[in-house]
Amino acid sequence: MTLPFSIDERHRIHTTQLDVPPRLLLGPGPANVHPRVLAAMSLPTLGHLDPCYLELMDEIQTLLRYVWQTDNPMTISVSGTGSAAMEATLANVLEPGDVILVGIMGYFGYRLADMASRYGADVRKLTKAWGEVFSLDELREGLETHRPAVLALVHAETSTGARQPLEGVGELCREFNCLLLVDTVTSLGGVPVFLDKWGIDLAYSCTQKGLGCPPGLAPFSMSPRAWDKLQKRRSPVANWYLDMNLLNRYWGSERIYHHTASSNMNYGLREALRLAAEEGLEQRWQRHQNNARLLWEGLADLGLVCHVREEFRLPTLTTVRVPEGVDSKAVARQLLTDYNIEIGLGLGELAGQVWRIGLMGYNSRRENVVLLLEALRKVIANGKAIDIVN
Amino acid sequence: MTLPFSIDERHRIHTTQLDVPPRLLLGPGPANVHPRVLAAMSLPTLGHLDPCYLELMDEIQTLLRYVWQTDNPMTISVSGTGSAAMEATLANVLEPGDVILVGIMGYFGYRLADMASRYGADVRKLTKAWGEVFSLDELREGLETHRPAVLALVHAETSTGARQPLEGVGELCREFNCLLLVDTVTSLGGVPVFLDKWGIDLAYSCTQKGLGCPPGLAPFSMSPRAWDKLQKRRSPVANWYLDMNLLNRYWGSERIYHHTASSNMNYGLREALRLAAEEGLEQRWQRHQNNARLLWEGLADLGLVCHVREEFRLPTLTTVRVPEGVDSKAVARQLLTDYNIEIGLGLGELAGQVWRIGLMGYNSRRENVVLLLEALRKVIANGKAIDIVN
Missing domain, CATH: 3.40.640.10 (Type I PLP-dependent aspartate aminotransferase-like (Major domain))
Known part of the structure; x- marks a missing residue:
């Protein structure tokens, strides 16, 4: 093939086969996919x-x-x-x-x-x-x-x-x-x-x-x-x-x-x-509500406070106030590196003040709530000597 | 769950597991995916x-x-x-x-x-x-x-x-x-x-x-x-x-x-x-050129004429003039139903006047050219008594 110019090979990188960590996506989205x-x-x-x-x-x-x-x-x-x-x-x-x-x-x-x-x-x-x-x-x-x-x-x-x-x-x-x-x-x-x-x-x-x-x-x-x-x-x-x-x-x-x-x-x-x-809307909404309630109860047990009052709280996404003296980014980072769990940080006015925990779609499951709560408990307790129940 | 309204079930259709025909996509895109x-x-x-x-x-x-x-x-x-x-x-x-x-x-x-x-x-x-x-x-x-x-x-x-x-x-x-x-x-x-x-x-x-x-x-x-x-x-x-x-x-x-x-x-x-x-750009461009040339030669053998003169013809997409008396839509439809091959119809000013045949990316392969040419020959010959070589 006659080409007008020689091909620049500088950007021809050779990458490995794609491999991605098995994240549990409990942030504001995306969630894991069925x-x-x-x-x-x-x-x-x-x-x-x-x-x-x-x-x-x-x-x-x-x-x-x-x-x-x-x-x-x-x-x-x-x-x-x-x-x-x-x-x-x-x-x-x-x-x-x-x-x-x-x-x-x-x-x-x-x-x-x-x-x-x-x-x-x-x-x-x-x-x-x-x-x-x-x-x-x-x-x-x-x-x-x-x-x-x-x-x-x-x-x-x-x-x-x-x-x-x-x-x-x-x-x-x-x-x-x-x-x-x-x-x-x-x-x-x-x-x-x-x-x-x-x-x-x-x-x-x-x-x-x-x-x-x-x-x-x-x-x-x-x-x-x-x-x-x-x-x-x-x-x-x-x-x-x-x-x-x-x-x-x-x-x-x-x-x-x-x-x-x-x-x-x-x-x-x-x-x-x-x-x-297949699931039906009412069943699905109920499932989201049930798992959110489980999360909210578990957070309360850990001494953590939800940012929104319950009446107006989304079952799909919960904002949790970051306790005094805790570095919200460090906690999120450790959840990711130690447990492959992604949660969200605060955005805009709430930056640094809350975590955002999503239980959405396929991810709204009891086992995810249990795992997250336990991982969160360990990470916060390890990171800082703050009052966490248990 | 207490809901303000009952759920409307009219749009709750129950669909079957998705199954799609194994199309060979030789139109203007999408092409088949590696x-x-x-x-x-x-x-x-x-x-x-x-x-x-x-x-x-x-x-x-x-x-x-x-x-x-x-x-x-x-x-x-x-x-x-x-x-x-x-x-x-x-x-x-x-x-x-x-x-x-x-x-x-x-x-x-x-x-x-x-x-x-x-x-x-x-x-x-x-x-x-x-x-x-x-x-x-x-x-x-x-x-x-x-x-x-x-x-x-x-x-x-x-x-x-x-x-x-x-x-x-x-x-x-x-x-x-x-x-x-x-x-x-x-x-x-x-x-x-x-x-x-x-x-x-x-x-x-x-x-x-x-x-x-x-x-x-x-x-x-x-x-x-x-x-x-x-x-x-x-x-x-x-x-x-x-x-x-x-x-x-x-x-x-x-x-x-x-x-x-x-x-x-x-x-x-x-x-x-x-x-x-991995393939390298020059190899890839050459492959597209080679398979396009094979297509153009085969089309000529069938007595079909390319719309664009060779100097400015894209190897990725070839427009072929529809012979007099042939229904371009009927041919495309039959290629799809009988051979699972998709080709494109003319667009805009060229509607009804050309077919658009793509040989792109993963689809730019010799076997696709051979299959398409033979299927096209059969479909045109069957549909209309026009002069097709062979």
Whole structure:
């Protein structure tokens, strides 16, 4: 072969066969993946317009509607991670100048506000201490003051472990004629979510938490009301990749090529959703609740305090206050090196103050709780002479 | 568990265990995946900040630099498909009002223009018949006329099978003080690409073609010149998910969380890149060339005509003119149902006029060429009484 230049070999490194440690992922996500999901992902790749793949897309849509409890036709998996689907909700309904009211009670509220401002929206913020949630009265006051086109809330704030109650918020948004956008990244598949009954117009999630898949895809759903706002836009959606007008022509009956969707990733998502349908939502939510309670009791036995009060505490993700004099990073590092257990550190305002412990999807199991508690007890006790019961 | 509503079971479908047909993917992509890549993908999931995963990210960066022949520090895998990385190149360097000159000689040139206009750029088009390429003189004339901030070209136009020569274009862009943006979706890993020596400032690709991975990630690279334009922006990057300022803080030394990258997908990409490093670029490009030549000779023996003249024909993707009186869709359908072979149909202006045959990555093998040619001969001969040699 005649080449115009000689090949530069400097970056041609020779790596070993990949080997990864058997981590137990008990942080804010990803969680460990059900073996059936990994097995499904390694089936042969299909083309993104193969009749067999199109059938699988339909199954994914139906099963996503089940886990989200929605009839929304536009319910799909976005070819990106949860943050891409977050951006998709905003990019499709916000036009420059639209007022959006964002409820900020942690890191991901700020992210919503940041993204929305990049699309030229007039961003108004309703803030709350990290770990608390908004009351219905506070939301009403916010809507009265700001009269937004969209109210954005985080159902399960991954940075704080707080669960924002959503009962009555949909009615409120209808009263004020605005769309309700909700982050269900850390709730879908682990915590009760009723998209339609709660009147949620735009929702996004991820695959790697309550659904027990690897990261890489992101569930997205929009109601007919949100679809209507999209159709009435005066400007095109700035984000081509996430433009639901285009994606609808691929996911809907037209089957027009948009991008090359990942069949292997969607095999995994289908299997994860199939597992959820086999288990049943109520059973699944109950399992998450039971194992979280076991964790909370065990933490209390160790003298550790949860950051969020129980009423609003997420069963999927628990923030635990770091005791005085304990180095949170050192503890997390030792859990990883000595026990192959990953837990999360505090983010943003809670950096250094909490650990984040996830029990999500396939990982919400009694044996994981028992192991974590015992490992945590040993690590904290070894590291520092603090008062740990036992 | 007390629930506010009863669970709607209508979408709780019970699906069978996933089984997919063993397709031979000889269309425009995805191609079949090397078994070692699928095996790597099913290793246990790692957290996106796990020290072992961070090491793997470094390896991916180095190996991407090898296959692209670049030293660009900002060389990463975007958590989306090729179209997301395409959008990333534009979103990061274009500001509202910036002039971009797009060379359009097929479908993906139009996509670039569409995306660029959504970011408020002043889009100028240089067009060419589908299947042809631009000469250096035509590009010079375009630059003289439009004085753009960015010149965007498609190296390997997946809709036409044409290879745009890039020798001298980088020098031209420096002369006119503009950035050179190049689509290498259907060239990377199969066709010579010399990012640095050709003076390419922004490049994107996909994983599912020449690299032999499933779709789902997208290689992205930007030169220090392009990085400089990003740093001098007056407005923030509208696209949060693809903002390279933020992604650099994750891929660079800071390791600040941005999104939850897919460890499993990146395991696959690492293995695919490792295979490329084992084979060596020159060997790999030569293999693609050899098998393409075998295909072209076989097509000629069947009396079939390639759409692009040989000088500019891509070895990775061949467009074949559909003979008079033959239904291109029926032939493709029969190849799929009778032989499990997927080939592509014509796109855009070439709809109904060509088939698109891909020999990419792991699929660029002699046995695939032989099988396809024989299956194609039988299907065309059976379907229509047309003159096929033999």
